[in-house]
Protein backbone atom coordinates (compact mmCIF):
# COMPACT_ATOMS: atom_id res chain seq x y z
CA UNK A 1 0.00 0.00 0.00
CA UNK A 2 1.38 3.41 -0.95
CA UNK A 3 1.83 5.61 2.09
CA UNK A 4 1.25 9.12 0.84
CA UNK A 5 -0.35 10.73 3.90
CA UNK A 6 -0.36 10.14 7.66
CA UNK A 7 -3.09 7.86 8.98
CA UNK A 8 -3.75 7.29 12.67
CA UNK A 9 -6.03 4.51 13.80
CA UNK A 10 -8.12 3.78 16.84
CA UNK A 11 -10.50 0.87 17.45
CA UNK A 12 -13.37 1.51 19.80
CA UNK A 13 -16.40 -0.70 20.41
CA UNK A 14 -16.03 -2.55 17.15
CA UNK A 15 -15.40 0.46 14.93
CA UNK A 16 -12.07 1.51 13.48
CA UNK A 17 -11.65 5.25 13.24
CA UNK A 18 -8.74 6.12 11.02
CA UNK A 19 -7.42 9.25 9.46
CA UNK A 20 -5.75 12.46 10.41
CA UNK A 21 -6.61 16.02 11.29
CA UNK A 22 -4.44 19.08 11.70
CA UNK A 23 -5.48 22.70 11.95
CA UNK A 24 -5.68 24.42 8.60
CA UNK A 25 -3.68 21.60 7.01
CA UNK A 26 -5.93 18.62 6.35
CA UNK A 27 -8.71 16.49 7.81
CA UNK A 28 -9.78 13.10 6.56
CA UNK A 29 -11.34 10.21 8.42
CA UNK A 30 -12.94 6.94 7.59
CA UNK A 31 -14.65 4.05 9.32
CA UNK A 32 -14.04 0.91 7.28
CA UNK A 33 -16.72 -1.13 9.07
CA UNK A 34 -19.36 1.39 8.00
CA UNK A 35 -17.85 1.82 4.52
CA UNK A 36 -17.84 5.61 4.79
CA UNK A 37 -15.47 8.50 5.20
CA UNK A 38 -15.69 12.04 6.54
CA UNK A 39 -13.98 14.95 4.82
CA UNK A 40 -11.40 14.96 2.06
CA UNK A 41 -8.76 17.46 3.08
CA UNK A 42 -6.35 14.76 1.95
CA UNK A 43 -6.82 11.49 0.11
CA UNK A 44 -4.67 8.69 1.55
CA UNK A 45 -4.10 5.91 -0.94
CA UNK A 46 -5.60 3.44 1.53
CA UNK A 47 -8.90 5.38 1.58
CA UNK A 48 -9.48 4.92 -2.13
CA UNK A 49 -11.75 1.92 -1.68
CA UNK A 50 -14.23 3.84 0.48
CA UNK A 51 -16.94 4.88 -1.92
CA UNK A 52 -19.11 7.12 0.25
CA UNK A 53 -17.81 10.34 1.76
CA UNK A 54 -19.56 12.93 3.90
CA UNK A 55 -17.92 16.35 3.75
CA UNK A 56 -18.57 18.85 6.54
CA UNK A 57 -17.76 22.15 4.82
CA UNK A 58 -15.91 23.82 2.00
CA UNK A 59 -12.69 24.94 3.69
CA UNK A 60 -9.69 23.67 1.78
CA UNK A 61 -8.40 21.51 4.62
CA UNK A 62 -11.66 19.51 4.48
CA UNK A 63 -12.27 19.39 0.76
CA UNK A 64 -9.15 20.07 -1.30
CA UNK A 65 -8.59 16.42 -2.20
CA UNK A 66 -11.99 15.80 -3.80
CA UNK A 67 -10.59 15.98 -7.38
CA UNK A 68 -7.69 13.69 -6.41
CA UNK A 69 -10.05 11.16 -4.85
CA UNK A 70 -12.50 11.20 -7.74
CA UNK A 71 -9.78 10.95 -10.40
CA UNK A 72 -7.88 8.25 -8.57
CA UNK A 73 -10.91 6.00 -8.25
CA UNK A 74 -11.56 6.38 -11.96
CA UNK A 75 -7.93 5.65 -12.77
CA UNK A 76 -8.19 2.45 -10.73
CA UNK A 77 -11.43 1.54 -12.54
CA UNK A 78 -13.57 1.77 -9.42
CA UNK A 79 -17.20 2.87 -9.29
CA UNK A 80 -17.72 6.64 -9.12
CA UNK A 81 -17.81 7.74 -5.49
CA UNK A 82 -20.78 9.36 -3.80
CA UNK A 83 -19.81 12.56 -2.03
CA UNK A 84 -22.18 14.48 0.21
CA UNK A 85 -21.45 18.16 0.77
CA UNK A 86 -23.41 21.05 2.28
CA UNK A 87 -26.14 21.98 -0.20
CA UNK A 88 -24.85 25.55 -0.48
CA UNK A 89 -21.52 24.47 -1.98
CA UNK A 90 -22.56 21.79 -4.49
CA UNK A 91 -22.46 24.12 -7.44
CA UNK A 92 -18.99 25.42 -6.70
CA UNK A 93 -17.60 21.94 -6.08
CA UNK A 94 -19.05 20.90 -9.43
CA UNK A 95 -17.31 23.88 -11.02
CA UNK A 96 -13.99 22.86 -9.48
CA UNK A 97 -14.41 19.33 -10.82
CA UNK A 98 -15.24 20.65 -14.28
CA UNK A 99 -12.21 22.93 -14.23
CA UNK A 100 -9.99 20.07 -13.17
CA UNK A 101 -11.47 17.88 -15.85
CA UNK A 102 -10.11 20.36 -18.40
CA UNK A 103 -6.74 20.65 -16.65
CA UNK A 104 -6.25 16.94 -16.19
CA UNK A 105 -8.02 15.80 -19.36
CA UNK A 106 -9.67 13.00 -17.47
CA UNK A 107 -13.36 12.79 -16.68
CA UNK A 108 -14.36 13.60 -13.10
CA UNK A 109 -17.22 11.22 -12.48
CA UNK A 110 -18.90 11.23 -9.10
CA UNK A 111 -22.29 11.52 -7.49
CA UNK A 112 -22.18 14.86 -5.79
CA UNK A 113 -25.12 15.35 -3.46
CA UNK A 114 -26.01 18.40 -1.40
CA UNK A 115 -27.31 17.90 2.13
CA UNK A 116 -28.84 20.22 4.67
CA UNK A 117 -30.01 20.03 8.24
CA UNK A 118 -32.47 17.18 8.75
CA UNK A 119 -31.62 15.25 5.58
CA UNK A 120 -31.31 11.50 5.85
CA UNK A 121 -29.13 9.17 3.80
CA UNK A 122 -29.78 5.45 3.73
CA UNK A 123 -26.47 3.62 3.79
CA UNK A 124 -27.76 0.09 4.19
CA UNK A 125 -30.54 -1.83 5.87
CA UNK A 126 -28.76 -1.40 9.19
CA UNK A 127 -27.38 2.13 8.94
CA UNK A 128 -28.65 5.59 8.11
CA UNK A 129 -26.88 8.94 8.28
CA UNK A 130 -28.56 12.19 9.23
CA UNK A 131 -27.16 15.67 8.69
CA UNK A 132 -27.42 18.45 11.22
CA UNK A 133 -26.55 22.13 11.09
CA UNK A 134 -23.26 23.24 12.63
CA UNK A 135 -21.95 26.74 13.15
CA UNK A 136 -18.86 27.83 11.26
CA UNK A 137 -17.60 30.70 9.13
CA UNK A 138 -18.87 28.98 5.97
CA UNK A 139 -21.90 26.69 5.36
CA UNK A 140 -21.32 23.50 7.31
CA UNK A 141 -23.05 20.35 8.47
CA UNK A 142 -22.27 17.51 10.85
CA UNK A 143 -23.34 13.91 10.50
CA UNK A 144 -24.72 11.19 12.77
CA UNK A 145 -24.57 7.52 11.79
CA UNK A 146 -27.41 5.48 13.23
CA UNK A 147 -27.78 1.78 13.77
CA UNK A 148 -31.34 0.76 13.12
CA UNK A 149 -33.01 -2.44 14.14
CA UNK A 150 -36.48 -3.85 14.25
CA UNK A 151 -37.74 -4.47 17.75
CA UNK A 152 -40.88 -6.28 18.74
CA UNK A 153 -43.63 -3.82 19.65
CA UNK A 154 -43.91 -3.44 23.45
CA UNK A 155 -47.51 -4.61 23.50
CA UNK A 156 -46.53 -7.88 21.82
CA UNK A 157 -43.63 -8.72 24.07
CA UNK A 158 -44.30 -11.84 26.08
CA UNK A 159 -46.67 -13.33 23.52
CA UNK A 160 -45.87 -16.86 22.28
CA UNK A 161 -43.80 -16.92 19.10
CA UNK A 162 -46.48 -18.64 17.01
CA UNK A 163 -49.02 -15.91 17.83
CA UNK A 164 -46.58 -13.23 16.78
CA UNK A 165 -45.85 -15.13 13.60
CA UNK A 166 -49.57 -15.46 12.83
CA UNK A 167 -50.08 -11.73 13.30
CA UNK A 168 -47.14 -11.01 11.04
CA UNK A 169 -48.42 -13.37 8.38
CA UNK A 170 -51.81 -11.67 8.62
CA UNK A 171 -50.12 -8.43 7.63
CA UNK A 172 -49.85 -6.79 11.02
CA UNK A 173 -46.77 -4.71 11.73
CA UNK A 174 -45.25 -6.44 14.74
CA UNK A 175 -42.05 -4.46 15.10
CA UNK A 176 -40.95 -0.86 15.57
CA UNK A 177 -37.79 0.65 14.17
CA UNK A 178 -35.33 1.48 16.89
CA UNK A 179 -32.41 3.78 16.14
CA UNK A 180 -29.22 4.07 18.10
CA UNK A 181 -26.64 6.75 17.25
CA UNK A 182 -23.24 5.12 16.86
CA UNK A 183 -20.99 7.81 15.41
CA UNK A 184 -21.15 11.58 15.29
CA UNK A 185 -18.86 13.65 13.08
CA UNK A 186 -18.97 17.34 13.81
CA UNK A 187 -16.25 18.40 11.37
CA UNK A 188 -16.01 21.79 12.98
CA UNK A 189 -17.22 23.80 15.94
CA UNK A 190 -17.82 27.53 16.36
CA UNK A 191 -14.81 29.81 16.57
CA UNK A 192 -13.34 30.58 19.96
CA UNK A 193 -10.60 33.18 19.88
CA UNK A 194 -7.57 32.40 17.77
CA UNK A 195 -8.26 28.72 17.43
CA UNK A 196 -10.80 28.73 14.67
CA UNK A 197 -12.30 25.30 15.26
CA UNK A 198 -11.75 21.70 16.14
CA UNK A 199 -12.79 18.53 14.43
CA UNK A 200 -14.06 15.53 16.28
CA UNK A 201 -15.21 12.05 15.53
CA UNK A 202 -17.28 10.62 18.33
CA UNK A 203 -18.21 7.02 18.80
CA UNK A 204 -21.42 7.77 20.60
CA UNK A 205 -22.22 5.89 23.78
CA UNK A 206 -19.98 6.42 26.74
CA UNK A 207 -16.71 7.68 25.32
CA UNK A 208 -15.77 10.51 23.06
CA UNK A 209 -12.58 11.93 21.67
CA UNK A 210 -11.39 14.62 19.33
CA UNK A 211 -9.94 12.26 16.79
CA UNK A 212 -7.06 9.93 17.61
CA UNK A 213 -4.54 12.74 17.23
CA UNK A 214 -6.32 15.34 19.40
CA UNK A 215 -5.62 17.60 16.48
CA UNK A 216 -7.16 20.84 15.34
CA UNK A 217 -8.76 21.71 12.06
CA UNK A 218 -10.17 24.82 10.52
Ligand SMILES: [Zn+2]
Nearest residue numbers: 057059188218
Ligand atom coordinates in the same frame (compact mmCIF):
# COMPACT_ATOMS: atom_id res chain seq x y z
ZN1 LIG B 1 -13.27 25.21 8.53
